[in-house]
Amino acid sequence: MTLGLALLGVLLVAAIAAVIAFRRASALRVARAKGARLNSLPIYHAFYAILWATLPALLLLAAWSPVQTRLVQQSVLSSPEGKALPDSDIQRDSILGEAQDIASGKIEAGFNPQSTTLAPMFKAASSKYASIGGAFALLAAIAGGAFAVSRVRFEFRARSGVERWVMLLLMAASTVAILTTLGIVLSLLFESIRFFKMVPITDFLFGTSWSPQMALRADQAGSSGEFGSIPLFWGTAFIGAIIAMIVAIPLGLMSAIFLTQYAAPSVRAWLKPILEILAGVPTVVYGYFAALTVAPMVRDFGVSIGVTSASSESALAAGLVMGIMIIPFVSSMADDSIAAVPQAMRDGSLALGATKSETIKKVVLPAALPGVVGGVLLAVSRAIGETMIVVMAAGLSASMTANPFHAVTTVTVQIVQLLTGDQEFDSAKTLAAFALGLALFIITLILNLIALTVVRRYREAYE
Structure with a gap:
């Protein structure tokens, strides 16, 4: 099972949960036991089921993806063939990259014979850990959908639940934007501090000559820039x-x-x-x-x-x-x-x-x-x-x-x-x-x- 198939499975579970929640809410709306009135429309119960079935599972898949990459690489490196790889980080990374490309079907063969040997191991390990991640995601989707369906009652405020989920999504989106801006500022700031340790800030702000090239010999003009x-x-x-x-x-x-x-x-x-x-x-x-x-x-x-x-x-x-x-x-x-x-x-x-x-x-x-x-x-x-x-x-x-x-x-x-x-x-x-x-x-x-x-x-x- 790949993560793509797991995603399709999560969406299918969400659709089934939405249909069940909608039908149960519609049945309650028609039945009206002792004059009780359904607090939220059936469509809100359906959306509530979709959100509970998809969002936790999608978060799990997003968190599992980098973990899976790491586990696959460790599995390959712990094998006898992986332990026989060169000690040089550059060569080892090049061989592993070729093996991953062969396993994913991007290329048919690599320049190094070791990459061809490692490719089946990459494919098997990727399939194994993708199946594990997909299984956990499906379980999370089923559990979330079942929880949402179990809450379909007359007094349950499904609309408020949906609005809370939407508010959390909006907060997450705004947080991503804020953190992105903060990351840009910090990356500029840290690298600029390194620059100002080499060049005085007064020379940068008030200097009237710009010649950043560094000469090859110290006796050349502008050798220090x-x-x-x-x-x-x-x-x-x-x-x-x-x-x-x-x-x-x-x-x-x-x-x-x-x-x-x-x-x-x-x-x-x-x-x-x-x-x-x-x-x-x-x-x-x-x-x-x-x-x-x-x-x-x-x-x-x-x-x-x-x-x-x-x-x-x-x-x-x-x-x-x-x-x-x-x-x-x-x-x-x-x-x-x-x-x-x-x-x-x-x-x-x-x-x-x-x-x-x-x-x-x-x-x-x-x-x-x-x-x-x-x-x-x-x-x-x-x-x-x-x-x-x-x-x-x-x-x-x-x-x-x-x-x-x-x-x-x-x-x-x-x-x-x-x-x-x-x-x-x-x-x-x-x-x-x-x-x-x-x-x-x-x-x-x-x-x-x-x-x-x-x-x-x-x-x-x-x-």
């Missing part, structure tokens, strides 16, 4: 928070105003989906567009106005395309916020003699400001995390130039560069990626806090 992050954060802000926002905020906001206040319903029905298509275009496509179309145009424009140093890879090209990419984020949030402003506020402004444009400027936009700020924040976060457009259109040069026609780079691009390929996670060069990620996380958190403050302040003024 330079990890000043200011050029990277300047490039990130220059492309994502300045140039891109200059493009995205006006166009997105004006698009939302037109679609909600001026466009006819038939026009809006066509234009809004077309505008939101921009959000679904892959970023690599935007990167090609930036590198092949926009970048040459920006370079030619720079040369025509006298900027002889205009590069084919520039912050302006990347920022323009990035701004176009995030227009839907600003537009959609602003559109929803403007549409949510009560019509009475518009009517009151118009009744006092204000024009439509004055109403939009003085009444609608201030009332919709929380949503607009949220859209801008989402757009900034999207721009800060963008990588492909910068790689293809802005280059990899870490410089602190304010010239939009020069090449710059961003934090995310450098993280990709530092972690590409086989890296040793005990060098400052690799650990620098975690320090950059932690700094970017903190910056995003600060932006969120600022946005929440603005939203709370203006929301209290208009509720």
